[in-house]
Amino acid sequence: MDTPQVISTVQRKYILDLLKQGKRMDGRGFLDFREVRIDDDLIPKAEGSASVHLGDSFIITGIKYDVGTPFPDSPDEGVATCMAEFIPFASPMFESGPPDVEAVEVARVVDRGIRHGDCIEYKKLCIKAGELVYILFIDMYVMNHAGNLIDTGAISSMTALLTTKLPTAKIEDGKAVWNGGYMLVPINQIPLSVTFGRIQDYVFVDPVIDEELVLDGRVSFAVNEKGQICSMQKSGEITWTEEELIKYSKIAVEKVNELRNKLNLRQYVPKL
C-alpha cells in the first residue's frame, strides 16, 4: 500500500472526544455491530457464493473446488484455504498488485477460524484416502473497505460455504469422476468473529474505517457454536493486560453468539 493511511487531526480528536463521552461517530454503542446485509448464491459458476455488507464494508466471497492430493499428515482429510484480495476500487488506499500484508492477515485470520473449532468435517471431503480429496478455495474479494474486514470476511466466508453444492465423485480407473449427484460441505460448527478496537483505554467492537485509522491496536476472536474460542489475533503496536484479554474473550463469546443467532446463516443452506 503506497498511499499512506492518514486521517486528519481534527477527525482524530473528534473520534477521541466522542469516545470520552461514551459515544461513537455513527451513534452506535461500544458493543454494537453495524447492520449486516447478506445476498446468497449470486454467482452461477461458483460452487457457493455470498455477498455481505457490514455497514458500508462489502465483501463478495466465492467457493471453487479442486480434486487433489491430501497433505501427507492428514491423508484422509480434505483441505480448505482462504484468500483475500483487496480490489483497488474498494478504497483510495488500495493499489493493484499482489495481496499485501493486510490482505494476507485478513485471509489467514478468517482461515484459522474455519480451520479449527470443528467447522468443516474434513474427513467427509475425502474421495480416496491418501490420494484424492476435495480442496476448497474460499476466495474473498473486498469490494468496499469501510472498516473491520476480518469480521465481514468471516461472515461472507461462512455464508458462502453454507451455500456450496459440490459435485459428488466416484472412482473409475483410479480417477475421480462425477457420479451425477451433489453434496453440501459438511459443516458442524459456524465460527464467526468479533474484532475489538482500542484507542487509549476505550475498547469497542466493529470499528469503522475512520476509527481504524486512529486505532492503537485491535484484537479479534473467532468463536464457534459451542462457545469455544477457535482463533485470536492481536494486532497493532500496543500491549494488553491479562485482565483485559480475559474480559474481552468472555465478551467475544457473548457477542458472537448474539450475532450468529441474529444472522441465522443456516437459512442459506440450499436444498439438494
Add this chain to the structure above:
Amino acid sequence: MTILIPEEYPKKLIDKNGKRLDGRALDELRPFSCKIGVLANADGSAYVEHGKNKIYAGVYGPREVHPRHLARPDRGIIRVDYRMTTFSVHERKSPAPNRREREISKIIEDALAPTLFLELYPNSAIEVYVQVIAADGGTRCASTTAASLALADAGLPLKSLVAAVAAGKADGEIILDLGDLEDKAGTADVPAAVRMIDEEFTLLQFDGEMTPEEFEKSIKLIKKGAREIFAKQTAAIKEKFDTVRKETEEENKKIEKLVPPEEKITHASGTKEEEKAGEEKSDKAEEIKEEKEDPSDTKEEEKKPKKEKEEKKSEENK
C-alpha cells in the same frame, strides 16, 4: 486442476426455427441492466448485468500517478485494470493476473480514452478498476460498458458514453451479443465498443472466420445493439440523479422548516433570560403558523420574479 464436471459444448447453436440456445432471436440482446453509484468509496462506480455477466467498475481520479515516471507533463493518462475473480469461471482461475487480463485492460483503456478530455489533467491519472464477479461470455464488452458508466458517475466531463457488445457467427448465421457457449463454440467473435455521440468504434477485436460481407452485417448489428444498451445507460444515470434531486428537495424542505425567519434569529440570539425560552418557542410556533396562513407573504414572493421578468423585458426593449 481436476474438476469433476467438464464443460461441454453443444453441436448446434441455432435450432431449426432460427432460435438460439437461450431462445433468443439472431439479433436479440441478452437481458441487460445497469446501475451507477454502487460502491461507497470510489469516486464513481457502476454495476452491469449483461446476460449472466456481473461486473463492477470503480473510478478514482484524476489523481497523482504512481509510479511517477508514467506521468505525462502535457496530459493525463487513463489506466484500466480489468480483473476476473477466481470463481467467475467454470474452472477456478488463478488469482495472479494473466496475459489475457493485461491485454483486455489495454483495449479498454484505448476504448475509453477517446471519450475523455485527458489534456485537462496533466501529470495525473484517471484509474478505472473493473472486476468481473461472474463471467458469461462477452466480459470485455460488458466491462467497457460498465467502465464508461463509472466515469460518468465520477462526474468527469465526457465527450460521450461508450456502449459495447459483440457480434459473431455461429452455424453460418450472423448473431448479436454472443453468450458463453456461442463465444467458445461459434465460428467468429467480433467484440466492439461504440462511442455513441458519433457512433464511431473505439474498441474492435476479431477472432474467427468471416467474409467482408458478413463483417459488414456484424458491424451494423453491433450498432443496433449498442443503441439499445446506450438507452439503458442513460436511463441509469438519470435514475441516480433523479433520486439525488428528490433527496435534496426533501432536505431543503426540512431545512426551511428548521430555520426561523430572520427577525427571530436576532430575537433568539439576544441575551434573553433562559426562563423565557419556553415561552419564546411557543411564540415562534404560533408565528410560523401565522406566516403559513398569511397569504400576503406568498404574494410577495410571486411578485419578485414578475418584477425581474419585467426588468428583463424592459432591458430587451432598450
